[in-house]
Amino acid sequence: MSSASNKTEQSLYAKREKIYPREVHGRFAFLRTLSVIILLGLFFILPWIEMAGRQVILFDLPARKFHVFWLTFWPQDFLLLAFLLILAAFTLFFFTALAGRLWCGYACPQTVWTDVYLWIERKVEGSRIKQIRLDKADWSLNKILRKLLKHFIWLLIAGATAVTYVSYFTSEKALSHGLFSFQLGGWELFWIGFFTLATYINAGFMREQVCKYMCPYARFQSAMFDNDTLIISYDEKRGEPRGSRRSDVHTDYKKEGLGDCINCTMCVQVCPTGIDIRDGLQYECIGCSACIDVCDDVMDKMSYPKGLIRYTTQHAVDGKPSKILRPRIVIYFVLLVLFSSLFIYSVSQRNIIDLDIIRDRNQLYRETSGLIENIYTLKLINKDSRNHEFNINVDGIEDLILLIDRDSISVESGTVYDLPVRVRAKEEDLVGRSTVIHFTISAMDQTGLSIKQEAKFLGPNP
Amino acid sequence: METLARIGSMSVVQRVATVLWLSFLMAGVATGFFFSVIDPLELKYCVDFPEVSRTAAYSIGFILFWLLTSTSSLLAAFFIYPTKETKASKSQG
The missing domain is CATH 2.60.40.10 (Immunoglobulins)
Structure with missing residues (x-):
C-alpha cells in the first residue's frame, strides 16, 4: 500500500477531537442568550396557544390542513407553501449578504439546542477545565453520577423537544392527553422517539459537525458573501506579531515589536467549532461572536482598546470604505419584496x-x-x-x-x-x-x- | 483526483451524515409533494391499498422514500471511488 493511501486510511478513521467551549460573558453572549430564550420560548409555548378554539400553528397532517394563525392551507394550496419557502430562502440570502451568518450564530436550532446542552454540561460537570479533567479521569462514582445526570437531563430535554415538535403536527391537547394516559398511537410514539434521538445526538454529540458536514447552508453561504458583508474578523494589522508579554511592559510592548494580540488563546478556547479566528475567515465559523466577547475582556484587562476581534467587513479590514447599498443587496431585496407581494396577493386571491x-x-x-x-x-x-x-x-x-x-x-x-x-x-x-x-x-x-x-x-x- | 483525495479524507461521521441526512431531506420533499397530491385515504379506491390511518400512511411513505433516496445516495457514495484496477492503471499511465 502506498503512503498516500495509508494516509487516507488513517484520516478515514481519524477520531474527532471533542471540543470543550469555554463559557463566555459579554454583549454578544447576552444577545445570544436572549435569542435562545425567545426562540425556545416560542417553540415550546406556541403549541399551547389557541385561537378560535384551535392551535394557532398546527400542521394538521391527519386532517390534511395547515393552520397558520387565521389562515388555513389545503393540499390544493401547495403552490402557496412553495412560495413561502422561496420567501424564506430569499430572506436568508438577503440577511446573509448584509450581515453574514446571523442565522447560524443566533437563530439556528442546531446552535440554540447545542447552547442549551452546553449550559447543562457546564452546570453538571463544571467549567471547561473541569470537563476535560473529568473526561480524562478514571471512572469513579462521582464521574458516573455526573455523566448519568447529564445524559438524563439531556434526554429529558430531547424528549420534551420531540413531543413539542410532534405537537405541531397533531394537536398538543390530543398528544399530551395521549401521552399521560399512555394511549398514543404507534406512529406518534415512533416519531417522538425518532426526534428525541435526533435532538439528543445532534445537540449532545454531533454539535459543530452538523454545521461542518451536514448543513447545506454552511456550504453555500459563502456564495452570498462579498467584501462588504459583515464578518467576524481578527485585526491582523493590529494584533500581529502576537506574543505573550510581561504584565509590566504593556505600555511599551510595541517597542519590543509586539502587536496587541497577547496569544492567550482564549478566542480558540471559546470557539464552539474549534477554529482559530486569527487564521482568517473560515467556513467553519458560524459567526457566534463568542471570540469577540472574550477578546474584548482580555483587551480590557490589558487596557488595550476593544475590538481586536470584531464585526467588520473585508473592505474595512483592508482599509477601504464599506458600502451597505450594493447591487447584490438591492437584487435580493427586490426579489424579496416581489415574492412577498406575490405571496400576499395569492393568499388574498385564492378560492375560499x-x-x-x-x-x-x-x-x-x-x-x-x-x-x-x-x-x-x-x-x-x-x-x-x-x-x-x-x-x-x-x-x-x-x-x-x-x-x-x-x-x-x-x-x-x-x-x-x-x-x-x-x-x-x-x-x-x-x-x-x-x-x-x-x-x-x-x-x-x-x-x-x-x-x-x-x-x-x-x-x-x- | 484531488476531489477523490478530499472525499477520502472525510470522517466516517461525514460520510454517514452525507448519505443519511441529504436523503432524509430529499425524502421529506418527496413525501410532501406526493401526499399533497394524493390523499392516502383515497388510494384504496385506485389500488389494493391496506386500510391504514393517514398518519401511518405518511410515515410509511416517508420511510419508503427515505429508503429509496438513501439507497441512491449510498450507491453514489460507493461508485464515486474508482475500482482498484482503475487506480492501478492511472498510476502506471
Whole structure:
C-alpha cells in the first residue's frame, strides 16, 4: 500500500477531537442568550396557544390542513407553501449578504439546542477545565453520577423537544392527553422517539459537525458573501506579531515589536467549532461572536482598546470604505419584496371554496329508464372561516337531469363534504363516447361566491 | 483526483451524515409533494391499498422514500471511488 493511501486510511478513521467551549460573558453572549430564550420560548409555548378554539400553528397532517394563525392551507394550496419557502430562502440570502451568518450564530436550532446542552454540561460537570479533567479521569462514582445526570437531563430535554415538535403536527391537547394516559398511537410514539434521538445526538454529540458536514447552508453561504458583508474578523494589522508579554511592559510592548494580540488563546478556547479566528475567515465559523466577547475582556484587562476581534467587513479590514447599498443587496431585496407581494396577493386571491369531482369507478355509465346515467362524487370544499349553504347546477348537455337527495348542501367552515350525485341524459343528446359537462356550486348566502368545474359524461359508442 | 483525495479524507461521521441526512431531506420533499397530491385515504379506491390511518400512511411513505433516496445516495457514495484496477492503471499511465 502506498503512503498516500495509508494516509487516507488513517484520516478515514481519524477520531474527532471533542471540543470543550469555554463559557463566555459579554454583549454578544447576552444577545445570544436572549435569542435562545425567545426562540425556545416560542417553540415550546406556541403549541399551547389557541385561537378560535384551535392551535394557532398546527400542521394538521391527519386532517390534511395547515393552520397558520387565521389562515388555513389545503393540499390544493401547495403552490402557496412553495412560495413561502422561496420567501424564506430569499430572506436568508438577503440577511446573509448584509450581515453574514446571523442565522447560524443566533437563530439556528442546531446552535440554540447545542447552547442549551452546553449550559447543562457546564452546570453538571463544571467549567471547561473541569470537563476535560473529568473526561480524562478514571471512572469513579462521582464521574458516573455526573455523566448519568447529564445524559438524563439531556434526554429529558430531547424528549420534551420531540413531543413539542410532534405537537405541531397533531394537536398538543390530543398528544399530551395521549401521552399521560399512555394511549398514543404507534406512529406518534415512533416519531417522538425518532426526534428525541435526533435532538439528543445532534445537540449532545454531533454539535459543530452538523454545521461542518451536514448543513447545506454552511456550504453555500459563502456564495452570498462579498467584501462588504459583515464578518467576524481578527485585526491582523493590529494584533500581529502576537506574543505573550510581561504584565509590566504593556505600555511599551510595541517597542519590543509586539502587536496587541497577547496569544492567550482564549478566542480558540471559546470557539464552539474549534477554529482559530486569527487564521482568517473560515467556513467553519458560524459567526457566534463568542471570540469577540472574550477578546474584548482580555483587551480590557490589558487596557488595550476593544475590538481586536470584531464585526467588520473585508473592505474595512483592508482599509477601504464599506458600502451597505450594493447591487447584490438591492437584487435580493427586490426579489424579496416581489415574492412577498406575490405571496400576499395569492393568499388574498385564492378560492375560499373549491370543488373536486371524482367519477364513480365501478361503472362508466348505466342505462336506466331509457336514459344514460353517470355517477359522481362531488367534494365540496369550504375553506372560508364561516359555514356556507350551496346549491348545485350542471350543464353542457341538453335536458341534463341532476339527481340529488336534497335541495341545498350546507358545508361547515374548514370541511369537505362528499356528495354523491347522479346525472342523466338522453343518448341522442350525447356528442360521443365522452361529453364535457360542467358542475357549478354557488353559495346561497353570498352572491358571487361560486365555482365551476369540468367533468366528463360517458356514454355508449355512438 | 484531488476531489477523490478530499472525499477520502472525510470522517466516517461525514460520510454517514452525507448519505443519511441529504436523503432524509430529499425524502421529506418527496413525501410532501406526493401526499399533497394524493390523499392516502383515497388510494384504496385506485389500488389494493391496506386500510391504514393517514398518519401511518405518511410515515410509511416517508420511510419508503427515505429508503429509496438513501439507497441512491449510498450507491453514489460507493461508485464515486474508482475500482482498484482503475487506480492501478492511472498510476502506471
